[in-house]
Amino acid sequence: MSRLEFFIDQSRCIGCQACVQACGECDTHRGTSMIHLEYVHRPTGVQTAPMVCMHCEDPTCAKVCPADAIKKDDNGVVLSAAKPRCVGCSNCVLGCPFGVPKMQVSIDLMMKCDMCYDRTSVGKKPMCATVCPSEALYFGERETLERKRREKPVNEFKFGQQTVRTKVNMMTSSEKDSIPIDVAELMAHETVQGETLWEAREGAPDAASFAVWDD
Amino acid sequence: MSELHKSGSPCGPLFAELCHRYVLMALKNLRAVIAGSFLGGIVLLGIVIGSLGGIHFDAELTFYAIGSILAASAIGYRFALWAERPPTRRYLSRGYQFLREGRQRPKKTIKRSLSIGTEKFVGQGFIRRRSIFRWIMHLCLSGGCTLAFAVTFPLVFGWVHFQPFLGDATRYEVRVLGVAVDSFSVHSSKAWLMFNLLNIAGVIVVVGVVMALYRRLTDPGERATQSFSEDFVPLLLIMAVATTGLALTVSYKWFGGDAHGILAIIHLICVLGLLFYIPFGKLFHMFQRICSFCVGWYKQEGAAGIQAHCARCSQPFASRMHIDDLKVVLDQLGFDYRYGTDAEAGHYQEICPACRRRLIALNQGQAIGR
Known part of the structure; x- marks a missing residue:
């Protein structure tokens, strides 16, 4: 496990949903898929983005938990909520800057991606990374990845004033050392036919192209 | 030094x-x-x-x-x-606040307290919905232990004692805090029940432990994440207490008190071990569950109150109280998720989880130039 790392490049996602299906096969949360596959803005684009737990070095979810239910193991994997402890308060769901934990309301239990603990703890790949055809979700050695990609893996995110470092890496431009999460630029800024649109970026698949609204 | x-x-x-x-x-x-x-x-x-x-x-x-x-x-x-801890303090003080405010409407407060208490502590419906097997297992463990504690603590503390009637040794009197509350014949079924309550509790607990051990040894998900100190030690301690307790009964009932002395000492050691494990291990969740009472109340109050709408998609996603409380807790914990300039400062807490995921995708795409 030590040499294998998780790398995500959301922009490579083709929205095939294989990860969503595979995730539900994981033994630690059998039958319930934990991965998020988000349509970035469905009315105006086809871009999808997978989101797994990033396994923060100083997990906000664990810190805001009132019941000490979220623990990090020696390898830095942030585990799903401990079943006897979780009180189902949703603090973690609302606290996580990546929007990862899922609240199972009926059973009073938060569940989230635990990097397929049953698999990665014995040297196997997580379910999602084994099935991802476009390698948007990649689990392997850093050197192998670096040979294959021109993008650079980083594990630092800036949410406004807060810097968050994670175990899972995300691919970004080779000139960058971190991924700043710009909110203001990407806010809803205009309304067309009652639908809010976000800042258009020319040529981007998620761009709010006005063309789709013109009959 | x-x-x-x-x-x-x-x-x-x-x-x-x-x-x-x-x-x-x-x-x-x-x-x-x-x-x-x-x-x-x-x-x-x-x-x-x-x-x-x-x-x-x-x-x-x-x-x-x-x-x-x-x-x-x-x-x-x-x-x-x-x-x-800041998040715990927040929920506990909110729970206290709801109870205090509820004094003006005592009927509603009592009704709500009872319904939350029954669901979370007695019926444990949230475990039933996880799995029937685990529900029965947990009811055996929590019910059996509660029954055993309810019998032993009053006896150990000297709150309850039995005393034969003067002149009629076949009748016993139950005295609570020195006051006679009940009496029964030693040959009655009531006497049998009274004297065997602890054995019954022991058997229930053993059933629960066996079910729990079976699950821990066979469930692949649990086997991947469990640890000996956190998950097996409490089960083994409870098992040791129950079996040595039952062994005392077996010893005096069927073996004429053989080895009763040493068994009593072993049982004492097991009980002390369990008592001292409770505050520092997994079993402390029985006290942490108090928080679930506050959370149950918090959710009901939150749902009835003003909702927070996502700053990005304008959809309601949590109660306003919850978001505002979380901002305070994050500050207390040393996190600062504020963004923007002072004039137009925003807080990441005002964005719903789905929009947070979308924002990350948008930013990643932007950074990578796709």
């Missing part, structure tokens, strides 16, 4: 070091030490007053009483440490 190190036997430095550490820890967690001492004191006082100044105290059970006082202190200490 160096002065202390020079003194005495080879154990000296180690002992001095331990004392030093203990004192530092106690000073750092002074409030928790006070809470622990307070709870221990309450139990001691309960024993002294409840046994009417020791008249009805059963000297055979002295070690159990001492263990209970020490365990109560440890539980008070751990509880205070836990309750001082």
Whole structure:
């Protein structure tokens, strides 16, 4: 496990949903898929983005938990909520800057991606990374990845004033050392036919192209 | 420290070091030490007053009483440490606030407290919905242990004792805090039930432990994440207490009291082990569950109140109270998720989880140039 790392490049996602299906096969949360596959803005684009737990070095979810239910193991994997402890308060769901934990309301239990603990703890790949055809979700050695990609893996995110470092890496431009999460630029800024649109970026698949609204 | 190190036997430095550490820890967690001492004191006082100044105290059970006082202190200490954490403090104080405000509508407050209490503590419906097997297992463990504690603590503390009638040794009188509340014939089924309540509890607990061990040994998900100290030790401790307790009955019923003395000592050691494990291990969740009562109430109040709407997609995603509370808790914990300039400062807490995921995708795409 030590040499294998998780790398995500959301922009490579083709929205095939294989990860969503595979995730539900994981033994630690059998039958319930934990991965998020988000349509970035469905009315105006086809871009999808997978989101797994990033396994923060100083997990906000664990810190805001009132019941000490979220623990990090020696390898830095942030585990799903401990079943006897979780009180189902949703603090973690609302606290996580990546929007990862899922609240199972009926059973009073938060569940989230635990990097397929049953698999990665014995040297196997997580379910999602084994099935991802476009390698948007990649689990392997850093050197192998670096040979294959021109993008650079980083594990630092800036949410406004807060810097968050994670175990899972995300691919970004080779000139960058971190991924700043710009909110203001990407806010809803205009309304067309009652639908809010976000800042258009020319040529981007998620761009709010006005063309789709013109009959 | 160096002065202390020079003194005495080879154990000296180690002992001095331990004392030093203990004192530092106690000073750092002074409030928790006070809470622990307070709870221990309450139990001691309960024993002294409840046994009417020791008249009805059963000297055979002295070690159990001492263990209970020490365990109560440890539980008070751990509880205070836990309750001082910002998110916990927030929920506990909110729970207290709801109860206090609810005094104006006592009927509604009592009804809601009972419904939350029944669901979370008695019926444990949230476990039933996880799995029926685990529900039965947990009811056996929690119900069996509660029954056993309910029988033993009043006996150990001298609150309840049995006394034969003068002139009629076949009838027993039940005295609670020195007051006769009931009487029964030793040949009645009631007597059988009274004298075997602890054995019944023991059997229920053993059933629960066996079910739990079966699950821990066969469930692939649990096998991947469980640890010996966190998940097996409590089960083995409970099992040891139940089986040695039942062995005492077996010994005096069918083997003429063979090995009863040594069994009693082993049982005592197991019980003390369990009592001291409670505050520091998995079993502490029985006290942490108090928070679920506050959370249940919090959710109902939140749903009835103003909702927070996502700053990006304008959809409601949580209660306004929850988002505002979380901002305070994040500040207390040293996180700062504010963004933008002072003039147009925003808080990441105002964005719904789905929009947070989308924002990350948008930013990643932007950074990578796709």
